[in-house]
Amino acid sequence: MKKILSTIAVTASLVTATPAMSLDDLNWDMQSTYPGSLTQLGTLGKVLSERLTAVSGGSINLKFQEPGAIVPALETFDAVASGAVQAGWSTPGYWTGKDTALALFAAVPFGPRASEYIAWMKFGGGNELFDEIYASYGIKSLACAVIAPEASGWFRNEINSVDDLKGLKMRFFGLGAKVMQKLGVSTQLLAGGDIFPALELGTIDATEFSMPAIDLKLGFYQVAKYYYFPGWHQQSTIFELMLNKDEWDALDDQTKAVFETVCDANITYGIAEGEAIQPAAIAELKEKGVNIQQWDPEILDALRVAWLEVVEEEKAANPNFAKVWESLTNFREQYEGWSELGYLK
Known part of the structure; x- marks a missing residue:
């Protein structure tokens, strides 16, 4: 019996000493x-x-x-x-x-x-x-x-029509940049830390980057006072x-x-x-004199039409894009039935 108890004690001590994880x-x-x-x-x-x-x-x-x-x-x-x-x-x-x-x-x-x-x-x-x-x-x-969702851009002047976008130099991210190019905007991709100096020096006329709480910290409001929503390019x-x-x-x-x-x-x-964190950021931006704007429906329609053109061009140019787009589109079409039933509009 002593030998059995001794063996159990030794075994228990070994189990206790073994780490819970072995990563x-x-x-x-x-x-x-x-x-x-x-x-x-x-x-x-x-x-x-x-x-x-x-x-x-x-x-x-x-x-x-x-x-x-x-x-x-x-x-x-x-x-x-x-x-x-x-x-x-x-x-x-x-x-x-x-x-x-x-x-x-x-x-x-x-x-x-x-x-x-x-x-x-x-x-x-x-x-x-x-x-x-x-x-x-x-x-x-x-x-x-x-x-x-992100905001869709900081501009020095109010944008009242698609024509107001033409000729602007703008920092823009991802597929949205190709859409803006179709509306006459010259785009470039800059890392976050490079945007404010470019905006301040006039290397670019406008920029998008992220949501209000993030854009506030980067200080874009010091140079551009018109801030547009919704972020059609990054929901x-x-x-x-x-x-x-x-x-x-x-x-x-x-x-x-x-x-x-x-x-x-x-x-x-x-x-x-x-x-x-967005409500407080929006309130602070308003206090700093930022003009919060929403896109005119006609401008959003023009952006949507341009986006569908970009999709067709990218599908034709890249089989991977076509395959991923098909997967996402099929999922979204199926999901729409649930979204319509399940969510308040």
């Missing part, structure tokens, strides 16, 4: 395309980093690197693909130079709200297509945040955690599950925070 120990760099101080766009990356460490009990350390700390912001894709850094914090819309289809995983003009967008990604085939495109570049990317925006695919594939299943679960939690956090 891969990771000390990785995560190059961000956004400053860590930038509301939501950067801070959600920092929240992700902190929660990965906390949930893993210190096994997963993903060091948030400010833009330019390892590589410039818009070189993050190549750095992750090559393995120069293990991870990157960004949005797929920055990488349309690699494949225009990636823009459809970031923000879609006249596209879905956050709940519908994530439904397509998780259960409508979006993630599978996302993986397929990124795998060809040696990247695994996880949808890791979604934010509320919701997906952000991503990019990982070098070889590094990802080498992880055990439990470690992968921690990444996926924390990203899902970050999606919920980002939506809730983004919706909560």
